[in-house]
Amino acid sequence: MEKILSPLTQQPTVVKVEDFSVAQTISQYEEIGVDVKRFFENLNTVQLYKCTKTNYRFYHPFSIIGDADFYKDLSINRKSYYSTRWEHNKILSTLNPKEKVLEIGSGFGAFLSLLKSKSIQAEGLELNPEAIKKCQLEGLQIHDMLIDEFTVNHKDSHDVVCFFQVLEHITNVHDFLQSALVALKPNGKLIIGVPNNNPYLFVNDKYHTLNLPPHHAGLWNEKSLKALEKVFSVKLETVYYEPLGRSYTAFLTAYIKNSSFIYSKMLIAVNKIAPKVLKRILCKFINGRNIVVVFRKIKNG
Structure with missing residues (x-):
């Protein structure tokens, strides 16, 4: 079994955080006109690991990271x-x-x-x-x-x-x-x-x-x-x-999409009634x- 080392400390002090669907990753890139299928041959999932000494998280296997043609x-x-x-x-x-x-x-x-x-x-x-x-x-x-x-x-x-x-x-x-x-x-x-x-x-x-492989190797x-x-x-x-104000629209769209059902409905309602107030609050407490x-x-x- 392959021993996975932290790319940062070069030690085996790592734990798996979660799996990412290859099919969904490929689909995400297709939406922006980039074909990444070649990076994921014979893979159904990609793993995200965390270095327990530094909190650095990285995708695995390393072979899925982009090449010159990708960029x-x-x-x-x-x-x-x-x-x-x-x-x-x-x-x-x-x-x-x-x-x-x-x-x-x-x-x-x-x-x-x-x-x-x-x-x-x-x-x-x-x-x-x-x-x-x-x-x-x-x-x-x-x-x-x-x-x-x-x-x-x-x-x-x-x-x-x-x-x-x-x-x-x-x-x-x-x-x-x-x-x-x-x-x-x-x-x-x-x-x-x-x-x-x-x-x-x-x-x-x-x-x-663009936060997924093959574009990104680590988080x-x-x-x-x-x-x-x-x-x-x-x-x-x-x-x-x-x-946060520099990317607020994209942030709010993602925030609503990835929040719980009740919280997302609350965000939609507040944004409809008082969008400026919501933006001011979120930009005060959340970094960009x-x-x-x-x-x-x-x-x-």
């Missing part, structure tokens, strides 16, 4: 996927021109372009040939390589290492994060932006299409992100949540769909 299909069907995001502007406001920044997974250069506009020295890592070409045409410094390759000649080289909407796609998260820290100067900032799963995207939206939240302090030589400094954390690399760590 090509996704970019065609989801034009806004590589656009400027809330977290880009949030973090941009905290940086200064004296800091040297490395972005892992730069896509088509949305964040690199913002950094360039503020005269912040930055470079990125990206594997998508079309994205690399666009970055080069815009005069952005981009490298076609993985982070472990980059660090061979760039140890302790950057004041900031960041990645947005990347970590949730990685299966071997331990080695990925360790390599990112190699590129970071002692006392430098590691900045991570991921979807906020509480416990799933939009609270109980278990089958939210992160504040608790599992904070737990990185237990695994790596880092200290958490700041946690930012995207305001993305979370960004800032760690400081401990000296000599």
